[in-house]
Amino acid sequence: MDILARDQLPDAAARFLAIGKVVAVPTPRWYMLCARAADTDATSAVFRIKQRPRTKPLLLLLDNPATAETLFDLSDDARLLTGGLWPGDLALRLPWKPGVEPVAAVGSPALVGCPNGILGQLVTLVGEPLAAAVCSISAPAAGDQDHPALTADHVTAFDQTTEAGIAAVVDGGICPHGRHMTIVDCPAGAAARLEREGTVHARAVEAALAPAGGPYVG
DSSP: OEEEOGGGTTHHHHHHHHTTOOEEEOOSSOOEEEEETTOHHHHHHHHHHHTOOTTSOOEEEOSSHHHHHHHBOOOHHHHHHHHHHOSSSEEEEEOBOTTOOOOTTTOSSEEEEOOOHHHHHHHHHHTSOEEEEESSOOTTTOOTTOOOOOSHHHHHHHHHHHTOOOOEEEOOOOOOOOOOOEEEEOOTTSOOEEEEOOSSOHHHHHHHHGGGSSOOBO
């Protein structure tokens, strides 16, 4: 596995993704395993690496909020959230637009993010959606010692222990938060609902939705 310095990103990581490899990329929360969403072999590798059931879809990462408009049936609340809190650590559960073929590894409705930082740079450079998941073993296979990777050394140890075959890790230092993304469910034509609070505070979600004229259903 190659260890890439920050100044090698995003070009080197993007080249690995282009040839169907899986790379690990830091976020403020933890390191994420990433693959091109359209590459079924690469996304299958993410499921294999994490020992993740196919019933637990991957996260879809977009380069900007405008891309969500082309792929998903956005409610008014969803547009407020993408406008106020993207890019960032907020994930939205979104229904696909009629006529748009869902990405198999992501499922329907899709859990969708628009990251900032190093991961956001990578998605932008690749120019197409990525599928991602935390660099760790998934439940129910995970044991008590299977924690998300918070450093490049953790990713290296994970790769060696599991024989994962991760192509490269971008060394972004220590990920300080160690928490999940906040998830908001955004059904088409219905009010948004806070599904899980994480690194984005519930009050931030409420503030983003304030222009809608009333409180959201928490």
